[in-house]
Amino acid sequence: MRKADYLIIGQGIAGTMLSWFLLQAGKSVVVIDDAKPNSASRVAAGIINPVSGRRFEPAWMYDTIYPFAKNTYLQLSALLQVPVFTERQLWTVFPSAQMRDAFLHKTTGNDYTELPAALKYEAFLDQPFGAAIVHGATVNLPSLLPAYRQYLKDREALQETHFDVNVLEITPTGIIYEDIQADKLIFCDGVATTALPFFERVKFLPNKGEVLLIKVPGLETMDIIKKGITLVPQDHGVFWAGSSFVWDYEDDHPTVQQREVLEQRLSQLLMVPYEVVGHLSAVRPSGNDRRPIVGFHPDYPAIGIFNGLGTKGCSLAPFMAAHFKDVLVSNAPLMPEIALQRYF
Ligand SMILES: Cc1cc2nc3c(=O)[nH]c(=O)nc-3n(C[C@H](O)[C@H](O)[C@H](O)COP(=O)(O)OP(=O)(O)OC[C@H]3O[C@@H](n4cnc5c(N)ncnc54)[C@H](O)[C@@H]3O)c2cc1C
Structure with missing residues (x-):
């Protein structure tokens, strides 16, 4: 029997960060x-964006979580020898005069935003109401996740298999899963967690997002471009163009309907032709109050959860994982806003 302090299900950004801080x-x-x-x-x-949504509200706890996230990603980049973190400008195009006024009203005086001295991308973008610069960042998940996976494999700390909850045995001192005996099991399994028997009382509000991968001949930039749809530069001249929000969906696959929605938004942004080279979709694991969901089941103290990262996994995960580690290792009090307990 293999013994471990923690068995973690899932190596998305949640499981990556939580396992990293526990190993540390x-x-x-x-x-x-x-x-x-x-x-x-x-x-x-x-994307890490300091302002949220159409109302340009400052993102929750941003002044705390952003420097922490930046530091964590830079450490991991140095350790794993892969590019992980890039500070970027979000070229935020105003869709209307009202939105420009709302932006100026909400963001004047903060450190994250500025008005550009001159318009950029005039040959490419439809921007009659102008644009603003928001200072954000991107996390390179396609390089971070596999590199960290290899780091875990090298330490014999990763099993590439499907976890079957029916095989789980809860004992008086912890859990047993196949040949693994652990003190605690923590679900970092994203939207899959909504099907587990343990968290039926949690008010999940998962929503599906679809994305096109496009090429825009002649458009070369490091900036993120945003107006109803967000373009994020990738390797080889490809832009990630997304994403939609759908709360009522049949499955997690790409759909013709959402492709049309995305193409319509692209037509409101781009004044030049583009080529679609890919179409992706996934479901965001969100709770009804848009706060992380963290803690242990009141009736099964060995069963925990680290989830609910919603639209902001990259900015929230490092700080929240480190905080959960402090709760686990040093008995720090869990922030009530994120406690699983709020649903029980
Ligand atoms: C289209 C789209 C765009 C987004 N853009 C951004 C963005 O720009 N910035 C940002 O911060 N956030 C963004 N998000 C949100 C972000 O993706 C999530 O907040 C974050 O990825 C959630 O991470 P997670 O680790 O909780 O879940 P997941 O990423 O879903 O990871 C769960 C992991 O668990 C594994 N798993 C599940 N069940 C099992 C099982 N039974 N056995 C074994 N393994 C299992 C899965 O394989 C997966 O690896 C976006 C989301 C979507 C859908």
């Missing part, structure tokens, strides 16, 4: 991940 704290960890190709972390663009 000297704990033994086994991660089980089935490498679902269209998990949220494998489809996301990895």
